[in-house]
Amino acid sequence: MNLKDISASVPRKDHKGKVSGQLPYISDVKVENMVYGVLYRSPIAYGKIKSIQLPDLPEGYEAVGAEQIPGPNYVKIIKEDQPIFADEWVNYIGEPILMLVGADLNILYHLLEKVKVEIEEYQAIYTLEEAIKKKSAPGVTMASYEFGESLDTITSIELKAHQIIEEEYDTGYQEHVYLEPQGMLAIYKDDEIVVQGSMQCLYYIKNALINALACGDDDVRVVQSPTGGGFGGKEEFPSMMACHVAVAAKAVKKSVMLVFDRSEDMVVTTKRHPAKIRYRTALDRKGNILSMSVDLFLDAGANEGLSSVVLQRALLNSAGVYKIPHFHAKGYVLKTHTVPNGAFRGFGAPQSFAGIESHMCHLSNTANIEPLEYKRKYLVKQGDPTITKGNFRDPILMEEMIEDLLNTSNYKKKKVEFKQFNQQNQRFKKGIGTSLFLHGCGFTGSGERDHIKAKVKLVKSKDDQVSLKISNSDMGQGIFTTLSKIVAKELDLPYEEILFPYPDTKEVPDSGPTVASRTTMIVGKLLERAAKKLKAKWQSGVEQEVVEDYVHREMIPWNEKTFTGDAYPAYSWGVNIVEVEVDTVTGNVKLEKVYANYDVGKVIDDRVIKGQIDGGLAQGLAYGYLEKMTSKEGKIQQKSISDYGPPTSLDVVSIESKIFDNPYADGPYGAKGAGELTLIGGAPAVQAAIEDALQTPFKQIPVTPEVIIDRLWMKEGVDG
Amino acid sequence: MITFTLNGRKVETDAPATARLLDVIRDEYELIGTKEGCGEGECGACSVFVNNLLQNSCLIPIGSIEGADIITIEGIMESKQFKILDESYSHAGGVQCGYCIPGMVMASAALLSQNPNPSEAEIREGISGNLCRCTGYNMIVDAVSLAAKKGDGLWQKK
Numbered sequence: 001m002n003l004k005d006i007s008a009s010v011p012r013k014d015h016k017g018k019v020s021g022q023l024p025y026i027s028d029v030k031v032e033n034m035v036y037g038v039l040y041r042s043p044i045a046y047g048k049i050k051s052i053q054l055p056d057l058p059e060g061y062e063a064v065g066a067e068q069i070p071g072p073n074y075v076k077i078i079k080e081d082q083p084i085f086a087d088e089w090v091n092y093i094g095e096p097i098l099m100l101v102g103a104d105l106n107i108l109y110h111l112l113e114k115v116k117v118e119i120e121e122y123q124a125i126y127t128l129e130e131a132i133k134k135k136s137a138p139g140v141t142m143a144s145y146e147f148g149e150s151l152d153t154i155t156s157i158e159l160k161a162h163q164i165i166e167e168e169y170d171t172g173y174q175e176h177v178y179l180e181p182q183g184m185l186a187i188y189k190d191d192e193i194v195v196q197g198s199m200q201c202l203y204y205i206k207n208a209l210i211n212a213l214a215c216g217d218d219d220v221r222v223v224q225s226p227t228g229g230g231f232g233g234k235e236e237f238p239s240m241m242a243c244h245v246a247v248a249a250k251a252v253k254k255s256v257m258l259v260f261d262r263s264e265d266m267v268v269t270t271k272r273h274p275a276k277i278r279y280r281t282a283l284d285r286k287g288n289i290l291s292m293s294v295d296l297f298l299d300a301g302a303n304e305g306l307s308s309v310v311l312q313r314a315l316l317n318s319a320g321v322y323k324i325p326h327f328h329a330k331g332y333v334l335k336t337h338t339v340p341n342g343a344f345r346g347f348g349a350p351q352s353f354a355g356i357e358s359h360m361c362h363l364s365n366t367a368n369i370e371p372l373e374y375k376r377k378y379l380v381k382q383g384d385p386t387i388t389k390g391n392f393r394d395p396i397l398m399e400e401m402i403e404d405l406l407n408t409s410n411y412k413k414k415k416v417e418f419k420q421f422n423q424q425n426q427r428f429k430k431g432i433g434t435s436l437f438l439h440g441c442g443f444t445g446s447g448e449r450d451h452i453k454a455k456v457k458l459v460k461s462k463d464d465q466v467s468l469k470i471s472n473s474d475m476g477q478g479i480f481t482t483l484s485k486i487v488a489k490e491l492d493l494p495y496e497e498i499l500f501p502y503p504d505t506k507e508v509p510d511s512g513p514t515v516a517s518r519t520t521m522i523v524g525k526l527l528e529r530a531a532k533k534l535k536a537k538w539q540s541g542v543e544q545e546v547v548e549d550y551v552h553r554e555m556i557p558w559n560e561k562t563f564t565g566d567a568y569p570a571y572s573w574g575v576n577i578v579e580v581e582v583d584t585v586t587g588n589v590k591l592e593k594v595y596a597n598y599d600v601g602k603v604i605d606d607r608v609i610k611g612q613i614d615g616g617l618a619q620g621l622a623y624g625y626l627e628k629m630t631s632k633e634g635k636i637q638q639k640s641i642s643d644y645g646p647p648t649s650l651d652v653v654s655i656e657s658k659i660f661d662n663p664y665a666d667g668p669y670g671a672k673g674a675g676e677l678t679l680i681g682g683a684p685a686v687q688a689a690i691e692d693a694l695q696t697p698f699k700q701i702p703v704t705p706e707v708i709i710d711r712l713w714m715k716e717g718v719d720g
Numbered sequence: 721m722i723t724f725t726l727n728g729r730k731v732e733t734d735a736p737a738t739a740r741l742l743d744v745i746r747d748e749y750e751l752i753g754t755k756e757g758c759g760e761g762e763c764g765a766c767s768v769f770v771n772n773l774l775q776n777s778c779l780i781p782i783g784s785i786e787g788a789d790i791i792t793i794e795g796i797m798e799s800k801q802f803k804i805l806d807e808s809y810s811h812a813g814g815v816q817c818g819y820c821i822p823g824m825v826m827a828s829a830a831l832l833s834q835n836p837n838p839s840e841a842e843i844r845e846g847i848s849g850n851l852c853r854c855t856g857y858n859m860i861v862d863a864v865s866l867a868a869k870k871g872d873g874l875w876q877k878k
Contacts, residue, residue: 015810018818019825021753021793028752177853179757179765179819228819229853262758476817476854607813611855618856641762649844649857
């Protein structure tokens, strides 16, 4: 089938193997001479390791720890602060200290219980609040950025203001709950170690392995297995597991498999950063915004990992989609002795959007203006500067998208109806809320040019079959399908004939990680260009190869130090409207209707994008009212799926969504990023809907039944 | 020794009685379509039919299934019903990462064989024991609904 319209859906490339269950995920793989690994993890949040005592190990069972690491003992991410195996200090409960390997998992678990590690305990920092209080103490602030209008100017504005509104907003953990738990296998060979598993970023892992094994480029190879969901959870975390299995395989000269069960996965893997955001906004008599300053604190957990980059994105989104006069922001990444937090779909933006949308809604109440009307007054327009003195240079369709969604949802009529309904009903209250949001596509600033330097390859065999050779993972989001379509269309070949095998670093160049909503836009564009080149030099019956390198479109150069310039090459946009019914007796929130409009440039596959919208919204909505994870004295309290509560089919409702065409010149066929955008609007819209139903503000997500009941009690106390 | 029927074939295992049916299926019979997502009966990725009833195989000790009829996704793969579910899931876009899908297909087949023309609410109820983190369920609900329509009599109760 040759493609006419790029957006028209085609069957997924990986459908057959998935629907029958015969596609082997890493836990389905068995290789010769394979043993399992289990990790001994620190039971203490912060302390110094005094001694390690191993039980007598039966034949074929061995322990692997820091002394077996050929290279330096850290997982290469950004800073050198996450040991592969802790050998001096432990910084969180669950930090790996050593691994036992052997053939039988039951025996391994039994042996694990007999390992004795003596740790001298130190006073830990358990919460973000404590870390904020101690942020000047050595080592607590791991990164910080500040930008915007000078505080002197803001102070002088505040002095003349009618009133100053101060709010503090909290967001909780979010757990990825990819259905396939993390898993990694190191296949031992005399001349190389092949690491295979569930992953988003092949070259992150490869670089971490070269570092840990102190080996050459040809001595390690990384292969992606079918990946059962990622959502950011398989961005940087798998690098540590890869180091564990590879070091162990080297040490015991056998292939080593490490697969987490669900409770281990929930307790020790990275999560979305809890955040505290403080807003201080000066208003005039009519409630117009005169200035705003934001302080944003992220709980990094025990090591920095990607937190500084997450903070950058959180700060870049701290003013939402609004042009705020005299805006200032400062952010901190703070250390706590808890499980390290990391990448999660949205990457700092969901926290910021939840906060700013909530704050704008509360400001509108002060101004006595309908929330959406108030927000629209401040909406950025094409040509406006960004908060970092960059520019929104491409067309912005938000007004059109809002207007359309107001009609689709019957927003104004619903507002009136719900008000009447709520007057007549004591127990159940209905509400409707909106969220307006964007997502900067691709890496922040000049990351693509300076750090990633993506390269893609197309290979044509003698029988004229074309294969994509890129390092990006299909983890369910559908790039096997969408990227193959782009190449097929350019080459005018049937889509079915394009090959896109699971990537293997021996075969594929580094086209960058599968993160930051960059794959379709950046890698897709490179593939489009490569395909054009291949077409131009096409010779039937001859092996041919085309390599294409990233070219940077220079805009206002990004400066990370001053936090100025164009932070992103392009932005995707969205509007969500959510209706809820709240039971004021139980505090339960029932989703009633969800409407969504998006601008993602151009859709590469209608069905794939609908999958992103529905799935992203389900996660985003749940982040706002359903999914709650907590840590107590350094211990994650939710160790099972039902303790945590991700949505089931009964929690979600059908979603009415629409995409607006707004082609972007540097994306393939005009496509921009889509994957993360779809999550961002869920939480703020659901919070706004709950507030509308109960006519009371909330200053945190998730707005769980407990939070609602507490708030209603308090309100009753105040009102009554 | 425990004897049971696996996908229509009489089999015997000397696995300890406490071994999980899930592990026996996967390790001893090398049937990889039954996945482990949580190990606690919460996610449904390991769904199989035990005497025609949908069950989480991670919760079933092998000792309890003496003489039982066990059917995994591999056992229905050649059926007309599976073909319809396969096409419907593809058409409706119900598959993303795929890890929940074999279990979801088993749950869909179980639902449709009980209720050949389910409403949307009944479909949501029917698959509510199976978690999916990618799709937000709606396209899976559409897939089941489509399979009901396409089935046209095939799902009639036996």
